[in-house]
Amino acid sequence: MSLKTTPAVRLEGVRLSFxxxxxxxxxxxxxxxxxxLVLLGASGSGKTTLLRVLAGxxxxxxxxxxxxxxxxxxxxxxxxxxxxxxxxxxxxxFQQHNLFPHRTVLGNVIEGPVSVQRRSRADAEQExxxxxxxxxxxxxxxxxxxxxxxxxxxxxxIVRALALHPRVLLFDxxxxxxxxxxxGEVLTVMSELAAEGWTMIVVTHELGFARAVADSIAxxxxxxxxxxxxxxxxxxxxxxxxxxxxxxxxxxxxxx
Amino acid sequence: xxxxxxxxxxxxxxxxxxxxxIPLALVSFAFGxxxxxxxxxxxxxxSRWLRWPARAFIxxxxxxxxxxxxxxxxxxxxxxxxxxxxxxxxxxxxxxxVGGYGAETIRAAILSVxxxxxxxxxxxxxxxxxxxxxxxxxxxxxVSVPPLSNTFISLVKDTSLASMIMVTELFREAxxxxxxxxxxxxxxxxxxxxxWLICLVLSAAQSRIETRLExxxx
Numbered sequence: 001m002s003l004k005t006t007p008a009v010r011l012e013g014v015r016l017s018f019x020x021x022x023x024x025x026x027x028x029x030x031x032x033x034x035x036x037l038v039l040l041g042a043s044g045s046g047k048t049t050l051l052r053v054l055a056g057x058x059x060x061x062x063x064x065x066x067x068x069x070x071x072x073x074x075x076x077x078x079x080x081x082x083x084x085x086x087x088x089x090x091x092x093x094f095q096q097h098n099l100f101p102h103r104t105v106l107g108n109v110i111e112g113p114v115s116v117q118r119r120s121r122a123d124a125e126q127e128x129x130x131x132x133x134x135x136x137x138x139x140x141x142x143x144x145x146x147x148x149x150x151x152x153x154x155x156x157x158i159v160r161a162l163a164l165h166p167r168v169l170l171f172d173x174x175x176x177x178x179x180x181x182x183x184g185e186v187l188t189v190m191s192e193l194a195a196e197g198w199t200m201i202v203v204t205h206e207l208g209f210a211r212a213v214a215d216s217i218a219x220x221x222x223x224x225x226x227x228x229x230x231x232x233x234x235x236x237x238x239x240x241x242x243x244x245x246x247x248x249x250x251x252x253x254x255x256x
Numbered sequence: 257x258x259x260x261x262x263x264x265x266x267x268x269x270x271x272x273x274x275x276x277x278i279p280l281a282l283v284s285f286a287f288g289x290x291x292x293x294x295x296x297x298x299x300x301x302x303s304r305w306l307r308w309p310a311r312a313f314i315x316x317x318x319x320x321x322x323x324x325x326x327x328x329x330x331x332x333x334x335x336x337x338x339x340x341x342x343x344x345x346x347x348x349x350x351x352x353x354v355g356g357y358g359a360e361t362i363r364a365a366i367l368s369v370x371x372x373x374x375x376x377x378x379x380x381x382x383x384x385x386x387x388x389x390x391x392x393x394x395x396x397x398x399v400s401v402p403p404l405s406n407t408f409i410s411l412v413k414d415t416s417l418a419s420m421i422m423v424t425e426l427f428r429e430a431x432x433x434x435x436x437x438x439x440x441x442x443x444x445x446x447x448x449x450x451x452w453l454i455c456l457v458l459s460a461a462q463s464r465i466e467t468r469l470e471x472x473x474x
Contacts, residue, residue, distance in 0.1 A: 010460035057375055091379060098376035101472055102394045112380030115390065164380060 007066075008033040008199045009054070009168055014063030014074075016049060024060065025051045025223035031168075034197045038210040038231070041220035042246060047203045049171050050220070054201065056087035068167045091161035095173040097153045099145040103131065105156050106141040113166045124163070131159045135189050151182030155189055162193075169193065171202040187213075207250055211235050219243045261439055263448060268429045269450055276425025278454070281412045284347050288354020288411075289404075295359035296366065297388075310359070317356025323417050325349050330421040344416040353414070354407060361403045365396035398469040405462040409455050416451070426450060 009031040016024040024046050031037050039047040052058045054065070058237050059079040065072050067089040072082035106128055113124040132138050135155040145153055155175055161169060171190065175183040187209050194200060194213045204210065210217060210231065217234040219227040219242070227234065227243045238244045298310035317325075330345040340348070369392050377387040419428035430447035434440045 013465065055379060087378065087381065092375075094372060094376065094379075096372050098370075098372035100373065100376065100391055102398075111382075111390070115386055118380035146472055160380065 006033040007031065008035070008068055009201070010064075010066045012064045014050070014053060014065060016053060016058060016060045022223050024053070026066055027063070027220075027223070027225055029218060029225060029228065031199060031201060032215075034193045035122045035215045036198075036200045036202065036213055038214040038217050039201065039203045039220060040205075040210065040217055040243075040246065045220040046223040047177055048172055051092070051172050051201060051203050054086060054168070055090050055092045055170050056083035056085070057092075059083055089167045090170050091164045091166035091168075092118070092170045093154070093157045093161050094172045095177055097145075097150075097157040099153055099160070101145050104142050104144055105137065107158050107178045108145070108156060109163050112160070122181060128159070128163055132156075135159055136185075149182060150178045151185045154178065154182075154186045158186075158189055158193075167199065169198050169200045171200065171204065173203050173205070175204065175206060184189070205250060206256055207235075207247070219246065221246075258439070259441065261437065261442060264413055265430070265433045265443060265446060266422030268433060269426055269447060271435060272426040272429035273450055273454065276418070276423060276428070277303055277412065277415050277451075278292035280343075280346055280350065280415045280418060280425060281408070284415075285352040285354055285408050286361075287347070288416055289356055291351060291355030292362050293393075294359025295355055296362040297357060299363055300366065314356050314359055318360075320350065322353055323413055323420065325352065326417055326421060342418070342421045342423045345421060346415070346423050350415065350418075353410060356411060357407050358404060361381070361400050361407065362396065364403075366392055368399050395426045396445065401466050401469060405458065409458055412458065413451055416447075 007030045009029070011027055011029045014024050015022060016083040027046070027050060029037075030229040037048060041047045049058060053060050054067070057125070059082060060074045062074050064074070065086065067086060068087050070085045072085055074082075077085075100111070103111065106125060109128040109132065110121065113119045113127070114121050129138060129141055132141055135158065137152060137155055137159070140148060140152065140156075145156065148156065174190070175186050178186065183206070187206060188210070190200070190202070191213050202209075202214070214231040216228065216230050218225045219234070219238070219240070221242050227238065227240050229239070234243070235247070238247060295310050295313060298306040299314065301307050301310075326346065326349040330340065332341060332342060345369050373391055373395065374387060377391045382390065415425055416427035418425055419431060422428070427447055430443045434443035437443070
């Protein structure tokens with residue numbers, strides 16, 4: 001394994017509350033360039049919110065975030081500018097794919113590059129077709145999202161994110177709304193991206209994927225990171241009780 | 257009923273529809289839709305200086321009779337020194353009316369577009385204006401076709417009120433012939449039939465537009 005030392009993402013003391021309840025209660029974290037970090041935790045632990053903060057979809061009430069060359073501080077950066085800055089370095093794959101239903105697959109992928117990044121349509125289309133080919137959807141470029149299976153839709157969602165040339169890829173439970181037989185095709189694409197050296201932060205309940213692909217695991221509970229360890233160490237011997245119980249529940253499945 | 261009277265009066269009544277009712281409805285609806293989108297966006301704005309006037313406008317338009325609005329514009333405004341011809345008065349009144357009712361329709365349609373669509377648009381970097389024009393409004397359009405068709409069909413029939421300010425249109429032609437021949441029942445039924453015919457055509461058009469817009473939706 002290559003030495004992964006340059007930090008791509010650094011969070012310090014990130015806090016966010018919806019109403020009186022803190023959802024993120026002082027999160028500090030670094031992610032190296034090319035690292036695959038999986039966020040684990042029960043629902044309500046704050047993992048999705050953390051991802052949404054990095055995507056610029058939520059603005060924290062306190063804390064500093066740096067993504068490569070961009071740095072924001074909840075105390076001093078105007079929220080709109082800060083959210084935009086974070087957004088410009090990341091791209092998100094959503095749980096419900098959120099493809100634009102009125103646009104073809106190709107239209108979905110080139111919308112950002114053409115309308116926002118002002119690249120030429122021909123150039124953007126060429127790259128989009130190449131990326132679609134790579135995830136096995138070269139033939140479906142002119143289909144509409146509703147004509148695709150859930151797994152295909154999610155792969156288009158991944159290509160839409162890749163086409164933006166982000167520095168960090170964010171995945172918000174990308175397989176949890178899929179039928180079980182479609183999960184594999186999406187995870188395969190994600191493993192390939194990891195192998196190519198993309199910096200990825202993934203919220204998922206797929207422990208098999210986390211074990212095989214993640215470099216490190218951050219386990220969240222109550223809005224804080226209670227355990228952050230290399231993936232192998234985390235799965236071999238979780239240090240905290242809460243992580244142990246969480247893993248036992250997820251791994252063990254149904255225990256009446 | 258006298259068939260020759262029916263046929264003889266059909267010409268002027270149809271002419272009234274073609275030169276009065278239909279263009280009046282089309283022009284007012286086109287302007288009214290633009291106004292409706294603007295008012296809907298103002299009504300949803302985070303700024304209260306936009307939200308409040310929009311609410312007030314919708315409230316006044318929906319809370320007062322169209323005939324009274326028409327009279328205020330045509331007979332009332334001259335007291336302030338603003339004299340408008342009958343046609344522009346009618347277009348203004350109907351435009352404001354479509355704007356008021358349509359705004360609520362369009363607001364509801366915009367709200368029906370899932371939150372995830374806004375988030376995906378933000379994710380790829382679209383600004384607010386681009387998000388609206390390229391992502392949200394095209395999807396809202398589909399949802400708003402049935403209620404906006406209702407508004408348009410109502411408008412076609414409401415243009416008969418323009419006869420009260422002497423706009424030459426379908427109903428005014430029927431009234432003139434009825435007054436001359438004293439065949440009120442025949443002429444007013446004939447007018448009703450022509451309105452009905454126009455609305456049948458509009459309903460068919462609505463179905464076609466809906467089918468077209470439903471194409472890519474699961």
